[in-house]
Amino acid sequence: MGRAPCCDKATVKKGPWSPxxxxxxxxYIEEHGTGGNWIALPHKIGLxxxxxxxxxxxxxxxRPxxxxxxxTPEExxxxxSLYISIGSRWSIIAAQLPGRTDNDVKNYWNTKLKKRLLGRRKDHRHHHHSAADAAATGESTNDGEPAAALSASAMERIQLCMQLQSTHHQHHPLPLMWPGCNVVSGSGVASTQSNNSFNSNGSSSSVTVAEQGQLMNDQQHLMTAQLEAGAAAAAAIDNGLAASPSSAENSNIIVSMEAELQELLYGGAADDGSRGGKAVDGGGGVVQQVDVAEWWSYDDQQGKSSSSPVAVGCWDFTPEPNTAFLDYASVYDI
DNA sequence: AAAATGGGCAACCGCGTCTGA
DNA sequence: GTCAGACGCGGTTGCCCATTT
Structure with a gap:
């Protein structure tokens, strides 16, 4: 017995939306809100x-x-970083990028970023015949374990990690750090969690895009540090195993890996720092001011269904942002 | 110039989770 | 505790447009 359809498919219109x-x-939504019931909404509107x-x-x-x-490069x-760490959790990834939707992020990854990153694997192919390569082509790995046992997402993460590793770290194998990795707990995590927009507690902390860029950069430090961990865990999780945590850390490695990620993304042009953590110039040379508290507060405003909702932010109807981050944080012990 | 191909994106589908009765 | 309905998410599809042959 299947699930009852949410609507009468014979009468509902499908396809592109008209203006x-x-x-x-x-x-209707701007005036009345959703009423907490999407199923009933089209009937009320007459759609x-x-x-x-x-x-x-x-x-x-x-949505506004x-x-x-x-x-942006920061995005x-x-x-x-997040994809490598947590895989295709698009809603969580999108929650870290104000104004972006999970669908947008997903499409962007599938159509551009993935190709930009994985497409470069050929450059290093003649150096290594990695396990990921073998897996991608359906071959068996050295220990005879069929690579097909891993999910496509896990394989992609492993491919990315191995590509990063193969570029510069072939002589410096990285230690496993999962899941209790606390690599940059003294700097990146602390600053990230104390300053960023995800610890929204009602206080109106105003964060500029420039600061956000720095925060993202901090996050990237963290996430990049987990590249190896992510791949190892992805494999472990997919195999129903638990990877053992390690306390090993090496900040130089982290910085190097971050640089490699930049290199993979943007083609080797050495980044002097102008790319990450800088102000996002909207094109007019004026750094945008984004009040993050306002952004996240739209839920409350909309929920009250006031007669004139001030739709400053736009993450209504999505999980509480800090919840999303906490979800991530709780899983990855950061 | 026409056909074939590929890329990008919006929208749909199905399933797991949540929530309230 | 159970169940039905609604929500939210990730994967997939299909259409449109640009590029290539």
Whole structure:
């Protein structure tokens, strides 16, 4: 016995949304909110759409302050680092990127970032015939373990890690650090958790994009430090094993790996720091000011369904941002 | 110029999780 | 404690447009 469909598929409209439908949905939600029931929403509005479709349209396109296209290098770094660490948890990754949706991040990864990163593997192929290579081609690894046992996501993470490692660290194998890795607990984590937007507690901490860039950079330090851990754990998790944690750390390695990630992403041009952690110039030379507290506060404002909602932020209807981060943090012990 | 191919993106689908009765 | 309905997420599909042959 299958699950009951959420709507009458015979009567709902599918396919691209028309401007009229967009306008109807947008104006209704801006005026009344969602009412906490997406399924009932299209009936109230008079739209011949599935409730889930309305929700998706609102979240991915109509919501205020949605950013489309032109991912910044900082965002690239966050996406890559997090993907390597946690895999395709797009909602969590998107939660770290204000204005980005999980669908956007997912599409961006699948169509661009992944190719940019994995596409470079050929450059190093003649040096190494890695386990990931073997796995990717369906070959067996040295110990005879069929690589097909790993998920595609895990394989990608391993490929990325091994590519990073193969570029410069072939003579300096990195220690495993998972899951209790606390590599940069003295700097990156502390500053990240004390300053960033994810510890929203109602206080109106105003954080500029420039600061956000630095925060992302801090995060990237952390995430990059977990590259190895992520790959090892991905393999372990996929095999139902628990990787043993290690306390080993080497800040030089972390910095090197971060640089390698930048190199993989942006093609080897040595980064003097102007790329990461700098202000995001909107093109006009003026650094944007983003009040993160306001951003995250939209949930509350919208939830009150005031007659004139001030849609400053746009992460309503998504999990509490710090919850998402805490989810990540609790899993990865940071 | 036309056809084939590939890339990018919006939208859909199905399933796991959550929530309230 | 159970169950049904709703939500949220990740994977996949399909369409449109650009590029290549």
């Amino acid at each position: 009229e439908e967009d306008a109807m949905l947008k104006s 011949k759409r599935c409730g889930k479709s309305c929700r998706l349209r609102w979240l991915n396109y109509l 302050n949605i950013k489309h296209g032109d991912f 690239d770094g966050v996406i890559c």
